[in-house]
Amino acid sequence: MPELQMRFDDGAAYERMMGVWTQIAGRTFLDWLAPAAGQRWLDVGCGNGAFTELLLARCAPSAVEGIDPSEAQLAFARTRPAGKVARFNRGDAMALPYEADSFDASVMALVIFFVPEPARGVAEMVRVTRAGGSVSAYAWDVEGGGLPFAPVHNALRKMGFKPPLPPSLEASRLESLRSLWADAGLVDIETREIVASRTYVDFEDFWAINVLSTSIRPMVASMSSEEVNRLRTEVRASVSPDASGRIDCSARANAVKGRVS
DSSP: OOOOBOOOOOHHHHIIIIIHHHHHHHHHHHHHHOOOSSOEEEEETOTTSHHHHHHHHHHOOSEEEEEESOHHHHHHHTTSGGGGTSEEEEOBTTBOSSOTTOEEEEEEESOGGGSSSHHHHHHHHHHHEEEEEEEEEEEEOTTTTOOTTHHHHHHHHHTTOOOOBOTTGGGGSHHHHHHHHHHTTOEEEEEEEEEEEEEESSHHHHHHHHTTTSTTHHHHHTSOHHHHHHHHHHHHHHSOBOTTSOEEEEEEEEEEEEEOO
């Protein structure tokens, strides 16, 4: 079976799965940042606008720009209430189409491990952020088992399959984030872990959201019916429904923030 890379191009499917997690973890992240109101924000890798919408709801920014390489994701973002305020544009995190010192705060929400060269992405955020401004990010602790759909990945590995992963896994490690920020010349660097939790109605809800709405779906579609049944059995055995069938799941992200000197 060919190796698949984790990617998200369907804005509606992303909203069902990762958009919800983005906002759950993002609330803790923004509380930690504690930004002042009235700032100019750049949301790098804004995807379908889930985090952008959270920024608008909680931070009272004066302006927000969102940039992402996926036009399909951006199309969904523009349909959100945030689309009436924020500007969404297609672009590359490693070559941001903005002048230096354009923003008060630049952020990557669950994005840095998708950037082929994370150091270039951080350097670009620093370039477009004014002196004294904030540069921050949070990312699932992939190598530490923090992905929201870790039970599915673990089951796939047990069956001998290699689940799709982002291209820059090492960037999600707490020590890697700190090093990236330090190497970019940022100061007052802080890091922390974020634990997020979500409840699914039942196993079918968990399966639909974590398998059929993610980049795992093509791999599952290529399996035999016997393999799919085994995968369902393995995943079901690794989650613990309560008496009513609901499933509580946790995910863990690593976060970093720093200031442009």
